Amino acid sequence: KAGVTQTPRYLIKTRGQQVTLSCSPISGHRSVSWYQQTPGQGLQFLFEYFSETQRNKGNFPGRFSGRQFSNSRSEMNVSTLELGDSALYLCASSRDSPGANVLTFGAGSRLTVL
Amino acid sequence: QQQVKQSPQSLIVQKGGISIINCAYENTAFDYFPWYQQFPGKGPALLIAIRPDVSEKKEGRFTISFNKSAKQFSLHIMDSQPGDSATYFCAASMLGNYQLIWGAGTKLIIKP
Numbered sequence: 001k002a003g004v005t006q007t008p009r010y011l012i013k014t015r016g017q018q019v020t021l022s023c024s025p026i027s028g029h030r031s032v033s034w035y036q037q038t039p040g041q042g043l044q045f046l047f048e049y050f051s052e053t054q055r056n057k058g059n060f061p062g063r064f065s066g067r068q069f070s071n072s073r074s075e076m077n078v079s080t081l082e083l084g085d086s087a088l089y090l091c092a093s094s095r096d097s098p099g100a101n102v103l104t105f106g107a108g109s110r111l112t113v114l
Numbered sequence: 115q116q117q118v119k120q121s122p123q124s125l126i127v128q129k130g131g132i133s134i135i136n137c138a139y140e141n142t143a144f145d146y147f148p149w150y151q152q153f154p155g156k157g158p159a160l161l162i163a164i165r166p167d168v169s170e171k172k173e174g175r176f177t178i179s180f181n182k183s184a185k186q187f188s189l190h191i192m193d194s195q196p197g198d199s200a201t202y203f204c205a206a207s208m209l210g211n212y213q214l215i216w217g218a219g220t221k222l223i224i225k226p
Binding site for chain 1 (some may be wrong): 128146148150155156157158159160163189203207214216217218
């Protein structure tokens, strides 16, 4: 079966611009989580959506936002980009099993902010 | 109390050796402990997971050892191969909770 698909895979933006990243989860997976990965900070949790509702949120500024559609596809948006936003943004989907949540990650969207 | 502390940050092991990565936690409510493996250019993928009702779980060359009293768990890779070179993340979650708490990651290099 198809895995988690993230688009675009690579993108370059300049400071002050905004960016939208897309994630298509595995069919049947209703939970979608987003992570920021940088070399020095590991995996930083951004937010998680389930049934179009944000269920959990990490410690990121309001410039980072997301949403989930009725087909479970999700988008995240970063406004007013800063150099420090350069990172690999990972999306993960799961069947939503509390206490044993198995995440399936996409390959990520690598954002470079100049 | 929500943290999972992972060590070492990086590790170099000779081919055929044993790779050991350790994680420690404080919150005794954690009851699910997975390890994820990430290759360059890919997202992390679940490698192996354990619950605290067992002290060890083995899948092929990969073993999780769990010490509930010490609040520690570790990943052992036996007969380490160059193809095992990757970044490994430990994580933990609580019963009834969907969110994983992640360790900082260990970059493992297996030298041929």
